Amino acid sequence: MIVEMRKGATPEQVDGVVQRARSLELSVQLNLGTDKTVVALLGSNTGQLSTDIFAVLPGVESVTRIMKPYKLASREFKARNSVVSINGIEIGGKRIVVMAGPCAVESEEQLVKAVRAVKRSGACVVRGGAFKPRTSPFSFQGLEQAGLELLGQAREQFGIPVVTEVVNPQDVSQVSRYADILQVGSRNMQNFALLTEIGKSKHPVLLKRGFSCTVTEWLTAADYLLAEGNNSVILCERGIRTFEDSARFSLDVCSIPVVKKFSHLPVIVDPSHAAGHYSLVPAIAKAAVAAGADGLLIEVHPNPKEALVDGLQSLTPSDFARLMKELEPIAQSVGRYI
Ligand code: PEP
Numbered sequence: 563m564i565v566e567m568r569k570g571a572t573p574e575q576v577d578g579v580v581q582r583a584r585s586l587e588l589s590v591q592l593n594l595g596t597d598k599t600v601v602a603l604l605g606s607n608t609g610q611l612s613t614d615i616f617a618v619l620p621g622v623e624s625v626t627r628i629m630k631p632y633k634l635a636s637r638e639f640k641a642r643n644s645v646v647s648i649n650g651i652e653i654g655g656k657r658i659v660v661m662a663g664p665c666a667v668e669s670e671e672q673l674v675k676a677v678r679a680v681k682r683s684g685a686c687v688v689r690g691g692a693f694k695p696r697t698s699p700f701s702f703q704g705l706e707q708a709g710l711e712l713l714g715q716a717r718e719q720f721g722i723p724v725v726t727e728v729v730n731p732q733d734v735s736q737v738s739r740y741a742d743i744l745q746v747g748s749r750n751m752q753n754f755a756l757l758t759e760i761g762k763s764k765h766p767v768l769l770k771r772g773f774s775c776t777v778t779e780w781l782t783a784a785d786y787l788l789a790e791g792n793n794s795v796i797l798c799e800r801g802i803r804t805f806e807d808s809a810r811f812s813l814d815v816c817s818i819p820v821v822k823k824f825s826h827l828p829v830i831v832d833p834s835h836a837a838g839h840y841s842l843v844p845a846i847a848k849a850a851v852a853a854g855a856d857g858l859l860i861e862v863h864p865n866p867k868e869a870l871v872d873g874l875q876s877l878t879p880s881d882f883a884r885l886m887k888e889l890e891p892i893a894q895s896v897g898r899y900i
Pocket residue numbers: 665691695746747748749770800832835
């Protein structure tokens with residue numbers, strides 16, 4: 563249930579709503595907007611409560627039931643777009659934020675070459691996996707702690723924020739020391755213990771869409787993060803599994819405007835995992851920007867032929883530089899810049 567306070571409602575009136583909700587054993591999330599406060603009331607029995615219980619309280623403008631399974635990620639709860647700020651870089655603002663780097667951190671030399679190249683071409687966040695969630699237990703699992711340390715060094719050396727994946731709830735605080743943004747991978751979108759732990763940490767988080775999950779399930783997973791008070795949530799569309807098998811996954815380009823319609827959260831797109839092949843990445847990246855994505859997450863490797871993971875879908879530094887140039891007019895045409 564969403565209680566919208568009147569413009570100019572006093573803090574005491576807001577508190578009156580909060581106290582009434584607590585007396586009914588509901589939990590409460592406040593969205594203190596610039597001109598209006600919205601109170602979300604959460605609990606398993608809100609369906610049985612009359613909206614009048616809150617509508618009669620002083621300072622209340624309206625009370626609405628949210629019929630969708632997700633609440634805090636919804637536009638009803640927060641009408642204005644959320645902007646997540648990472649060291650002054652705004653995700654969800656006018657700039658298309660490009661995060662780029664190798665799938666996995668493999669060595670100091672590989673990472674340094676990749677960071678230097680992507681930064682020079684205009685990426686403002688570097689990606690690189692230290693913990694890799696692999697389909698097979700026999701595949702390279704990442705350098706783990708050593709990989710995190712290399713990412714930490716690159717962050718210092720190049721002054722660029724880092725996004726890297728965390729796969730285990732127990733690793734959240736360790737990974738947070740090196741990462742400016744924690745990535746939740748597609749296979750972990752519904753790992754609720756992991757989401758809750760990241761929610762509690764309040765660390766900025768990139769929540770990838772599960773490749774067999776609906777947009778509704780994705781936004782409901784985001785509620786796990788938001789419910790713990792973590793408001794720095796960025797969504798990432800990375801393709802879903804359909805009957806079509808000519809690319810690695812099918813990029814659901816529709817999900818971008820759908821998320822924008824139903825949620826206030828920023829959404830970026832990973833064209834690399836959708837494509838599975840470097841030759842398809844530029845077209846998918848351009849489609850994403852044209853459709854309203856707030857940023858991109860792109861795999862770039864200094865030497866894709868030697869990559870330990872995802873070499874086929876990784877761009878070379880020169881392909882990436884070309885793509886960044888080609889994205890400029892597309893960003894402009896939708897009122898953004900890159
Ligand atoms: C990745 O970003 O390298 C990755 C494993 O992505 P996904 O979880 O989308 O498969």
